Amino acid sequence: MKTPYLAVENLSVVFGGLKAVNSLSFEVEQGKVHALIGPNGAGKSTTFNCISRFYVPSSGRVILQGNELTAVPPHRMAGLGIARTFQNLELFAELSALENVLLGTHSCTRSVGRLLRRANRESVGFAEHLLERVGLADERNQKASELDFGNQKLLELARAMAVRPKLLLLDEPAAGLRNREIERLDRLLKELSVRDGITVLLVEHVMQLVMSISDRITVMAFGKKIAEGTPEQVGRDERVIEAYLGKKGGSVINAILELDNVSAAYGRIQALSRVSLRVWTGQIVALLGSNGAGKSTTLNVISAIVKCTEGQVRLAGERVDRAASDELVHRGVVQVPEGRQVFRDMSVRENLELGAYMRRDRAQVRGDMDLVYSMFPRLAERRNQMAATLSGGEQQMLAIGRAVLARPKLMLFDEPSMGLSPLLVQQMFQIIAQLNRERGITMLLVEQNVQLALDIANYGYILENGEIALEGPADKLSGDERVRQAYLGM
Structure with missing residues (x-):
């Protein structure tokens, strides 16, 4: 039996008396786009934060290529080829677009300060290449704070790509974007999966994007997995329809x-x-x-x-x-x-x-x-x-x-x-x-x-x-x- 690239096994998270995640298990196939969806309060962000090591689960395991991540410190995740974006933007507002992307290569250097002061030609070239891929080549010298919101979202994605990730964790990348910007993001994420072979785990509420780019979808409600399958299967599942639309x-x-x-x-x-x-x-x-x-x-x-x-x-x-x-x-x-x-x-x-x-x-x-x-x-x-x-x-x-x-x-x-x-x-x-x-x-x-x-x-x-x-x-x-x-x- 083929070992899954990423496996979440019987994950539970308890905050006080609230069981935010309850014995959740799912697997992510290498090189595919896997979406984690569900109504508000389903436990998606909590699960996502356990995978990226921001939270410590109450029980259960997260396994990457056969190796358990549960005890790995958060600052070691980038070195394992894991990068993430945030629902609320976490850019360095006063740094340029290029400098923000250069910071994404920090796992390859011992000093972030030296990285910005004496970035070598290879690092700068790679950062410029990423800005071009996300459509921000002309904004390379603009401060992050001067970019519009849609471009800030793309900049954060470029910075995550600078880690040269094998696994990319995206936390609501389409939140706040207009339809034209969502279409642009759709094309880019498909390219990352198909052309670059990057495995993508996505938490998202914009269902048009989820249904378009996902190879497989896991659906949560009240902390539990209620359904899983292809976009077509999930879209027809009565449990999913009930979770979103009620009964x-x-x-x-x-x-x-x-x-x-x-x-x-x-x-x-x-x-x-x-x-x-x-x-x-x-x-x-x-x-x-x-x-x-x-x-x-x-x-x-x-x-x-x-x-x-x-x-x-x-x-x-x-x-x-x-x-x-x-x-x-x-x-x-x-x-x-x-x-x-x-x-x-x-x-x-x-x-x-x-x-x-x-x-x-x-x-x-x-x-x-x-x-x-x-x-x-x-x-x-x-x-x-x-x-x-x-x-x-x-x-x-x-x-x-x-x-x-x-x-x-x-x-x-x-x-x-x-x-x-x-x-x-x-x-x-x-x-x-x-x-x-x-x-x-x-x-x-x-x-x-x-x-x-x-x-x-x-x-x-x-x-x-x-x-x-x-x-x-x-x-x-x-x-x-x-x-x-x-x-x-x-």
């Missing part, structure tokens, strides 16, 4: 929220491009899309955490895109953020009280506190415990309860199901629907589980690469093949 299990008065041609950026990264949407009073509107599509940025623009670069945000007909975040809270806009963001060193009761800090109707606050305790009995039992001691599901309950105490007119939910068990996810969505039905709270819901979101929503929008790709009544979107295409790239 099936108010009257319109006026628009309480309007976004008109809203764009937003993080530096050179264009996160949103002319997004327009409406949220009608008393309804639940779902904002859906693959990871990196711009969903959280949209919520943060509405909350004035991120300022839009163009367009308008209107609340009840009044423009608020220039308002401060606290002013929006005064107007009844409350966000339940991704990752819960509770105050860990405060008790459950104190966290809930903070939700009502702007209110002066103390008697009604007490009534709302009792309402939250009735919706979430676990919080009542743990009211004097520190939030840090709660489980992930209990912290999500606390984040929702805190928002309810603010008596919002509009609630913004950012991935309320993230990291929760399937049973608890169902409970959370029942509570969200109950708040809308019984309290009349208007909601904009960002969620990875498409089917669950559409089951309780009145209307939905699909974001793709920062643009609205599709919209319509929730019951129509639920069976629309284009929703699947937006998530799976097929």
Whole structure:
């Protein structure tokens, strides 16, 4: 039997009480492109960081060409022919493009300083060759900080190639890129595999790229491998479709929220491009899309955490895109953020009280506190415990309860199901629907589980690469093949 080039065997990673990766095993064939995919929170980045030795696994092994990597120090990985890129750019901003690539040859020299001061002709020629391959020959003397985001991504890839890798680990190389830049990256990665024989392990959410370049795909959900195969096999696998899209299990008065041609950026990264949407009073509107599509940025623009670069945000007909975040809270806009963001060193009761800090109707606050305790009995039992001691599901309950105490007119939910068990996810969505039905709270819901979101929503929008790709009544979107295409790239 042929020995796999890279093997991950029964890998598990535990952070506190959370099992981020659970007995994961897969093999990567030499000279092929292997993608590791899954919904947000599946454990992909944790797995990737174990392979590249940034994390130490709780159990299991990572084996390269028959040799175990689990005990190899991270700084020795380049010498073994292993290079990686990062989801968040890790370039030297004040060094030129050429100097950044030269640093990739550091494993061949004893002094990085000497490498930059006295780079030999061979090293410079090799670095220039790599810049030409990624299309940056004309930018060789530009500082990395002066390049646009797409070129910075290519520069980081060129620097990784300077290690002369046998195994290239790419962490979301297409994140933040526009369609034209993704096509360019597609061609380059195919060339690296086919022409150079480099083995590529890829963590990526842009499914068009994954389906185009991958020879084999491993799919994760809740820390476990749920499927594996060719792009065609994975794209048809019901388990994969369920993991990404979920499984099936108010009257319109006026628009309480309007976004008109809203764009937003993080530096050179264009996160949103002319997004327009409406949220009608008393309804639940779902904002859906693959990871990196711009969903959280949209919520943060509405909350004035991120300022839009163009367009308008209107609340009840009044423009608020220039308002401060606290002013929006005064107007009844409350966000339940991704990752819960509770105050860990405060008790459950104190966290809930903070939700009502702007209110002066103390008697009604007490009534709302009792309402939250009735919706979430676990919080009542743990009211004097520190939030840090709660489980992930209990912290999500606390984040929702805190928002309810603010008596919002509009609630913004950012991935309320993230990291929760399937049973608890169902409970959370029942509570969200109950708040809308019984309290009349208007909601904009960002969620990875498409089917669950559409089951309780009145209307939905699909974001793709920062643009609205599709919209319509929730019951129509639920069976629309284009929703699947937006998530799976097929």
